[in-house]
Every structure is written in structure tokens, then in C-alpha cells.
Amino acid sequence: MHIRIFTTGGTIDKVYFDAKSTYEVGPPNIETILNELSLEFDYTVESLMKKDSLDLTDQDRTFIYEAVAKDPADKVIITHGTDTMVETAKTLAGIQGKTIVLTGALKPALFKITDAVFNIGCAVAAVQTVNPGVYIVMNGRIFPHDKVRKNVRLGKFEAVE
Amino acid sequence: MHIRIFTTGGTIDKVYFDAKSTYEVGPPNIETILNELSLEFDYTVESLMKKDSLDLTDQDRTFIYEAVAKDPADKVIITHGTDTMVETAKTLAGIQGKTIVLTGALKPALFKITDAVFNIGCAVAAVQTVNPGVYIVMNGRIFPHDKVRKNVRLGKFEAVE
Amino acid sequence: MHIRIFTTGGTIDKVYFDAKSTYEVGPPNIETILNELSLEFDYTVESLMKKDSLDLTDQDRTFIYEAVAKDPADKVIITHGTDTMVETAKTLAGIQGKTIVLTGALKPALFKITDAVFNIGCAVAAVQTVNPGVYIVMNGRIFPHDKVRKNVRLGKFEAVE
Amino acid sequence: MHIRIFTTGGTIDKVYFDAKSTYEVGPPNIETILNELSLEFDYTVESLMKKDSLDLTDQDRTFIYEAVAKDPADKVIITHGTDTMVETAKTLAGIQGKTIVLTGALKPALFKITDAVFNIGCAVAAVQTVNPGVYIVMNGRIFPHDKVRKNVRLGKFEAVE
Numbered sequence: 001m002h003i004r005i006f007t008t009g010g011t012i013d014k015v016y017f018d019a020k021s022t023y024e025v026g027p028p029n030i031e032t033i034l035n036e037l038s039l040e041f042d043y044t045v046e047s048l049m050k051k052d053s054l055d056l057t058d059q060d061r062t063f064i065y066e067a068v069a070k071d072p073a074d075k076v077i078i079t080h081g082t083d084t085m086v087e088t089a090k091t092l093a094g095i096q097g098k099t100i101v102l103t104g105a106l107k108p109a110l111f112k113i114t115d116a117v118f119n120i121g122c123a124v125a126a127v128q129t130v131n132p133g134v135y136i137v138m139n140g141r142i143f144p145h146d147k148v149r150k151n152v153r154l155g156k157f158e159a160v161e
Numbered sequence: 162m163h164i165r166i167f168t169t170g171g172t173i174d175k176v177y178f179d180a181k182s183t184y185e186v187g188p189p190n191i192e193t194i195l196n197e198l199s200l201e202f203d204y205t206v207e208s209l210m211k212k213d214s215l216d217l218t219d220q221d222r223t224f225i226y227e228a229v230a231k232d233p234a235d236k237v238i239i240t241h242g243t244d245t246m247v248e249t250a251k252t253l254a255g256i257q258g259k260t261i262v263l264t265g266a267l268k269p270a271l272f273k274i275t276d277a278v279f280n281i282g283c284a285v286a287a288v289q290t291v292n293p294g295v296y297i298v299m300n301g302r303i304f305p306h307d308k309v310r311k312n313v314r315l316g317k318f319e320a321v322e
Numbered sequence: 323m324h325i326r327i328f329t330t331g332g333t334i335d336k337v338y339f340d341a342k343s344t345y346e347v348g349p350p351n352i353e354t355i356l357n358e359l360s361l362e363f364d365y366t367v368e369s370l371m372k373k374d375s376l377d378l379t380d381q382d383r384t385f386i387y388e389a390v391a392k393d394p395a396d397k398v399i400i401t402h403g404t405d406t407m408v409e410t411a412k413t414l415a416g417i418q419g420k421t422i423v424l425t426g427a428l429k430p431a432l433f434k435i436t437d438a439v440f441n442i443g444c445a446v447a448a449v450q451t452v453n454p455g456v457y458i459v460m461n462g463r464i465f466p467h468d469k470v471r472k473n474v475r476l477g478k479f480e481a482v483e
Numbered sequence: 484m485h486i487r488i489f490t491t492g493g494t495i496d497k498v499y500f501d502a503k504s505t506y507e508v509g510p511p512n513i514e515t516i517l518n519e520l521s522l523e524f525d526y527t528v529e530s531l532m533k534k535d536s537l538d539l540t541d542q543d544r545t546f547i548y549e550a551v552a553k554d555p556a557d558k559v560i561i562t563h564g565t566d567t568m569v570e571t572a573k574t575l576a577g578i579q580g581k582t583i584v585l586t587g588a589l590k591p592a593l594f595k596i597t598d599a600v601f602n603i604g605c606a607v608a609a610v611q612t613v614n615p616g617v618y619i620v621m622n623g624r625i626f627p628h629d630k631v632r633k634n635v636r637l638g639k640f641e642a643v644e
Contacts, residue, residue, distance in 0.1 A: 001302075016336065016345065016430055037276050038267065038317045040300040106199065108338055110433050112595075115198055121282020124301050129290040139201040140285050141162075156199045175499065177506065177591055184499065184506055269499055271594050273434075323624075359598050360589065360639045362622040428521065437520050443604020446623050451612040461523040462607050463484075478521045 001041040003127060004073030005030060008064060008088075009051040010081025012105035012116050025050040029109035030079050033117055041124075053081020053088070053104075061091045069095050075127045076100045077120075082150055082157075085136055089145035092134045100134045101127045102145075106155055115139075162202040164288060165234030166191060169225060169249075170212040171242025173266035173277050186211040190270035191240050194278055202285075214242025214249070214265075222252045230256050236288045237261045238281075243311055243318075246297055250306035253295045261295045262288045263306075267316055276300075323363040325449060326395030327352060330386060330410075331373040332403025334427035334438050347372040351431035352401050355439055363446075375403020375410070375426075383413045391417050397449045398422045399442075404472055404479075407458055411467035414456045422456045423449045424467075428477055437461075484524040486610060487556030488513060491547060491571075492534040493564025495588035495599050508533040512592035513562050516600055524607075536564025536571070536587075544574045552578050558610045559583045560603075565633055565640075568619055572628035575617045583617045584610045585628075589638055598622075 007013065007028035015026035031045040048067055049060060068076055074097060080088055082104050089102050103123040109116035123137045134145040138157040151158050168174065168189035176187035192206040209228055210221060229237055235258060241249055243265050250263050264284040270277035284298045295306040299318040312319050329335065329350035337348035353367040370389055371382060390398055396419060402410055404426050411424050425445040431438035445459045456467040460479040473480050490496065490511035498509035514528040531550055532543060551559055557580060563571055565587050572585050586606040592599035606620045617628040621640040634641050 011338075014338065016333075016433065033279070036274055037279055038300055038315075040302045040317060040319060110435070111338065112432055112434050113197055117278045118194070118198055118282040118285075121279040121284075121301075122286040123282075124279075125283040125286035125298065125303060126290060128303060129287060137286065139199055140282075141201045142286060142289060154199075156201060158201060172499075177494075177497065177594065271596070272499065273593055273595050355601070358596055359601055360622055360637075362624045362639060362641060435519055439600045440516070440520055440604040440607075443601040443606075443623075444608040445604075446601075447605040447608035447620065447625060448612060450625060451609060459608065461521055462604075463523045464608060464611060476521075478523060480523060 001075070001128065002073060003041060003043045003075045003077060003124065004071050005043055005045045005077045005079070006064065006067055007031075007045065007047045007079045008049050008053070008056070008060075008081070010053050010079065010085075010104045011107070012079050012109050013050065014108040015110060025052060028079065029116060030077075030120055033109065033120055051081070053084040056081070056084055056088065061088055064088060065091055065095070068092060068098070068100060074098050074132070077123050077127055078102045080104050082106060082138070083152075085138075086145065086148060086150065089134050089136055093145055095134070097132055099127050099130055099132050101137050102135070103137045162236070162289065163234060164202055164204045164236045164238060164285065165232050166204055166206045166238045166240070167225065167228055168192075168206065168208045168240045169210050169214070169217070169221075169242070171214050171240065171246075171265045172268070173240050173270050173280075174211065175269040176271060184269075186213060189240065190277060191238075191281055194270065194281055212242070214245040217242070217245055217249065222249055225249060226252055226256070229253060229259070229261060235259050235293070238284050238288055239263045241265050243267060243299070244313075246299075247306065247309060247311065250295050250297055254306055256295070258293055260288050260291055260293050262298050262303075263296070264298045323397070323450065324395060325363055325365045325397045325399060325446065326393050327365055327367045327399045327401070328386065328389055329353075329367065329369045329401045330371050330375070330378070330382075330403070332375050332401065332407075332426045333429065334401050334431050335372065336430040337432060345430075347374060350401065351438060352399075352442055355431065355442055373403070375406040378403070378406055378410065383410055386410060387413055387417070390414060390420070390422060396420050396454070399445050399449055400424045402426050404428060404460070405474075407460075408467065408470060408472065411456050411458055415467055417456070419454055421449050421452055421454050423459050423464075424457070425459045484558070484611065485556060486524055486526045486558045486560060486607065487554050488526055488528045488560045488562070489547065489550055490514075490528065490530045490562045491532050491536070491539070491543075491564070493536050493562065493568075493587045494590070495562050495592050496533065497591040498593060506591075508535060511562065512599060513560075513603055516592065516603055534564070536567040539564070539567055539571065544571055547571060548574055548578070551575060551581070551583060557581050557615070560606050560610055561585045563587050565589060565621070566635075568621075569628065569631060569633065572617050572619055576628055578617070580615055582610050582613055582615050584620050585618070586620045
């Protein structure tokens with residue numbers, strides 16, 4: 001089995017720069033996390049961009065769409081910032097015949113306490129088991145892309161009717 | 162959504178006792194791991210036993226069977242030692258109408274580098290998405306209980322025909 | 323033996339707020355770190371302020387000075403942001419009869435990879451062993467307060483003549 | 484400044500082997516820990532042996548003695564199992580003109596919660612600041628080698644008169 005992974009940035013990849021006393025988006029942590037594990041599937045990781053998801057433009061989303069659409073893989077995981085994850089998911093909804101799972105983290109993967117590894121585990125299992133379509137996998141749930149929103153106040157994703 | 166979790170011991174719960182310079186099975190780490198996350202489902206954790214899976218007896222497996230069978234939940238995760246995880250899974254195969262996922266870890270959850278959190282993420286997603294039956298979720302895969310073995314030499318689970 | 327600990331903020335206590343996609347100064351991590359250890363000395367921790375050290379004012383430094391000067395302890399550790407740690411140390415130089423050690427971190431204590439715990443270890447040993455005076459303990463060295471600077475480009479403290 | 488580091492094994496270097504469901508002494512963690520830090524001193528690490536300290540023989544202690552005695556460095560840190568750390572320290576007491584610090588850990592360095600990094604920080608500061616002699620640096624204290632014992636029941640080192 002093969003899983004194709006694209007990374008776009010977001011909190012999951014945030015690093016802290018002492019020189020500027022600020023954070024920035026760093027290298028994709030999903031690759032580091034998966035490389036530490038002993039896995040019974042193949043995967044390839046490609047970084048499409050390194051952005052806070054609030055900074056993603058229509059052009060960026062078109063770029064993500066095209067990368068996913070033209071890739072031969074039928075199982076795709078995308079790591080993405082949480083603030084506009086749902087918006088990007090909607091953009092990808094037109095792609096047929098693929099199971100596309102967007103995930104990310106509410107706390108950076110480089111923190112001692114982070115949801116990144118758990119979320120990636122959920123995403124890896126979900127992309128193998130659910131029907132083709134576009135999904136958000138966060139907070140331990142697999143949400144169809146058109147039935148989910150980020151509740152910013154609670155800092156979690158929740159189902160909407 | 163509710164997930165019922167039973168713990169039985171195994172490497173995932175191994176702790177190190179300085180006094181004896183040895184490892185023993187400690188409290189269930191799945192509870193600590195899930196409690197640190199912000200989750201959109203309910204769960205309850207019950208420790209059935211704290212054993213290295215090589216030490217599990219037929220009586221222990223009957224005890225696990227009965228706990229799972231009589232529980233009203235239809236989504237069940239069991240954390241278990243890896244050496245006899247497949248054997249316990251076979252014992253549970255007679256239970257109807259439930260999705261039962263066994264998982265564990267090859268490196269203790271208390272280690273800096275461990276597969277425990279990733280495996281639990283996989284198990285949480287799998288138990289929501291696959292049909293009723295008994296599964297082993299390890300190394301990033303969801304194996305039907307009768308199509309999997311632990312490859313002790315490689316230290317990983319793999320599919321068998 | 324008793325060590326008195328004051329905290330003022332800085333990178334060591336930086337947390338990440340998803341809601342704002344930014345870092346802020348959180349609760350003092352030195353207390354959490356020491357509480358996880360089994361120690362053969364007593365300590366008390368008091369948070370004087372929670373500030374990035376670039377934001378410290380003369381008034382803040384007077385406040386720190388007075389807290390240290392009036393405290394009966396003769397062994398004092400202060401956690402502090404690195405950018406103006408040397409400046410605060412100079413302010414405290416007038417205090418007689420106490421060993422005062424300033425430390426902090428270049429990477430937040432909540433990160434998986436951080437210098438916080440190592441630096442606190444150095445500070446705890448230094449405050450017990452060096453003569454009264456004011457010291458910066460960073461990067462594995464014990465610098466007299468008037469013989470050290472932060473090399474911002476290299477991201478480390480170094481001796482000056 | 485240069486610090487010479489010798490490693491001998493002990494809990495600080497314990498790893499877990501799934502294949503045997505047991506722990507063994509692995510590679511020296513002090514090197515990994517120091518390499519992750521940005522330090523203002525030089526150090527070299529040499530592994531003398533990889534043993535649980537209960538298994539150290541008189542011959543092993545002679546070997547350690549000779550390695551330390553013939554080394555030109557005047558600042559020496561030795562990582563060592565805790566159970567016979569005091570015994571080895573006594574053996575080294577005849578070496579003149581060097582500050583020799585023995586340290587280790589009560590919980591393996593590879594655990595999420597460990598005293599290894601803190602202890603190494605204490606040892607690095609102590610070896611720079613105390614007079615020549617042989618010391619045990621554990622539990623946040625610097626003990627002269629002839630005024631300390633391990634309290635096995637409490638799992639910590641404590642001063643003796």
C-alpha cells in the first residue's frame with residue numbers, strides 16, 4: 001500500500017526562532033514523525049508550501065488542487081493549518097476517485113505535548129478505510145469536508161449538519 | 162460517539178523500576194495519552210489486567226472475552242502486549258456486532274520515541290470506520306485478526322494470506 | 323539547603339496560542355521541571371512577572387532587585403529572557419552576600435528539544451558552589467555578570483574580557 | 484575549557500528491547516544530550532564499558548581508574564549506574580589534581596520523564612566550579628565521595644556524616 005503525502009505548513013510545522021522571538025513555519029514534521037516509526041506501508045512526502053493557513057491564497061489552493069489531481073495515488077494525506085483547512089478541503093471536493101484526508105495540529109509537533117502524532121495516526125488509518133472523498137481528520141474524528149467547522153473558541157473541530 | 166477501551170498490559174504500559182533495575186507493567190498509558198488531547202468523542206477506560214502478554218493464560222483471555230461481550234459498546238479498543246495479541250484477537254472472533262480493535266506498542270509509551278501515540282491514533286480512526294469484526298491495528302495498518310502475524314525478527318506486524 | 327527561585331518570563335516560559343497563532347509567555351516552567359525530579363534540597367518559586375525580556379522596563383528591574391534584596395535566601399536563581407539577561411544582572415550587582423544566578427533558555431521549555439532543563443541543572447549546581455556575586459549561567463558556562471554578552475547571531479552567550 | 488567524559492553504562496543508558504521484553508545498556512546518552520545543545524565548552528566522550536553498575540568488577544574499576552588517571556584532562560565527568568556509583572568514586576579517590584564528577588540517572592535518559600538531562604547539567608557546572616577531588620552529583624546536590632550514600636528505598640542519594 002502506498003500513501004501520498006503533501007504538506008502545506010500550518011501549526012503542525014511551527015518552529016520558534018529565538019533571534020526574532022517569533023515562530024515561523026519550518027520543515028514538514030509528518031516526515032520526521034513517520035520516519036521514526038516502523039510502518040507496513042510506503043509513503044512519499046512532498047512539501048508544496050510552508051505557510052500559516054491564514055496566508056493561503058486562491059493561487060495556493062489551485063496549486064494544491066493540481067498537485068493532488070495529477071498525482072497517480074488514490075490515498076492522499078495533506079497536512080495543513082487549521083484555520084482554513086475546511087476551505088481548502090472544499091476546493092479539493094471536485095477530485096474524483098481518491099480518498100483525500102486533511103489533517104494538522106492545534107499544538108506544534110515540536111512541542112512535548114502535541115496532537116500532531118495522534119492526528120497523523122488517525123489520518124493514516126482513515127485514508128485506508130473510508131470511501132473516496134475529501135475529509136478533515138482532527139480531534140479523533142473523521143469529518144466529511146462539508147459537515148465540519150473549526151470552533152475557534154473551543155480550539156477544536158466539530159460536526160455541523 | 163462513544164469508544165469503550167479495555168487495557169490488559171503489554172509493552173505499551175511498561176515502566177522502569179530503579180529499585181529492581183527492571184521493567185514492569187504499569188498503569189494504562191492510553192488513558193493518559195487521550196486525556197492530553199482535545200477529542201470529539203467520549204471514551205471510558207477500564208484496566209482488566211496488567212500483564213506481559215506472554216504471561217496471559219486461557220483464563221485471562223476468557224475474562225477479556227466476557228468483559229467485551231457483555232459491554233453494551235459497539236466500538237471497542239483493547240491495548241495489549243504484542244507477543245500474543247493475535248492469539249487474543251482470535252479468541253474474541255466469536256463476538257458479533259462489534260468493531261473490536263487490538264493495539265499496543267513495540268516501544269513503551271513512556272519513552273521519548275514510541276509508537277504508542279501513533280498506534281492509538283490509528284486505532285481510534287479504525288474503530289470508527291471499519292465493519293464489525295476483530296482487527297489488529299499496528300505499524301500503520303488495519304489487519305483482520307485472521308490475516309496477520311507478528312514478525313518477531315523484524316519487530317513488526319505483517320499480513321499473511 | 324534552600325534555593326529561592328524568582329521567575330520573570332522569557333523564552334523558557336513561551337507557550338503557543340492557537341487562537342492567535344502566536345507565542346506568549348506562560349506560567350513558569352522551572353517549577354514544573356523541578357517538581358518532576360527527586361531533589362535533595364528545598365526550593366520555593368515565585369513569579370515576579372511574565373514578560374519577554376525585551377519588554378522589561380527600569381521599573382520591572384527595580385521590582386526584581388527589591389524582591390531579591392529583601393529575600394532572606396543567600397542562594398537565588400532567576401529565570402529570565404535571554405535578550406536583556408545581562409542588563410538585569412548588572413542591575414543586581416549591588417546586592418551583597420548572595421549568590422545570584424540568572425538563567426533561561428534559547429528554546430522554550432515546552433519544546434521536545436530545549437536547553438531549559440540542562441540550564442536549570444547548571445544553575446542549581448552553580449548557585450551552590452560559586453562565591454557570592456551575580457552570574458549568568460547559559461550554554462554550559464558560569465559567567466560573572468560583567469564578563470558576558472549574548473551573541474545574537476550565534477544564538478549563544480560568550481565570555482568578554 | 485575542555486571537559487573529558489567517560490561513560491560506563493547504568494540506568495542512564497538503559498534501552499528497551501521488544502524482542503526480549505527486557506532492558507539492556509545501550510549507547511551513551513550523554514553524548515546525544517550534549518550534541519543537541521549549543522555549548523560554550525569543548526568535550527570528548529569515550530565509552531569505557533556498557534554495564535549495569537551491579538555487574539561492575541574490580542577489574543572494571545581498575546580500568547576506569549587508569550583511563551581517568553592517564554588522561555591529561557583536569558575536569559572529568561563519568562556517567563555510571565547508581566547502585567555502585569559511590570564504590571567506584573572511592574576507587575578514584577587516589578587520583579590527584581583533577582575534579583572528577585560521577586553522575587547518572589534514576590530513570591533512563593530515553594524516557595519522557597528522566598533526571599538524566601538535569602543531572603548532566605548539574606555535573607557540567609559542578610566540574611567547573613569545585614576544587615579537585617571526587618564527587619557524586621545526583622538529586623541536585625554535589626556530594627564529596629566520602630559523604631554520600633544511595634538510599635535505595637527512597638531512590639535518591641543523600642548526605643552522610
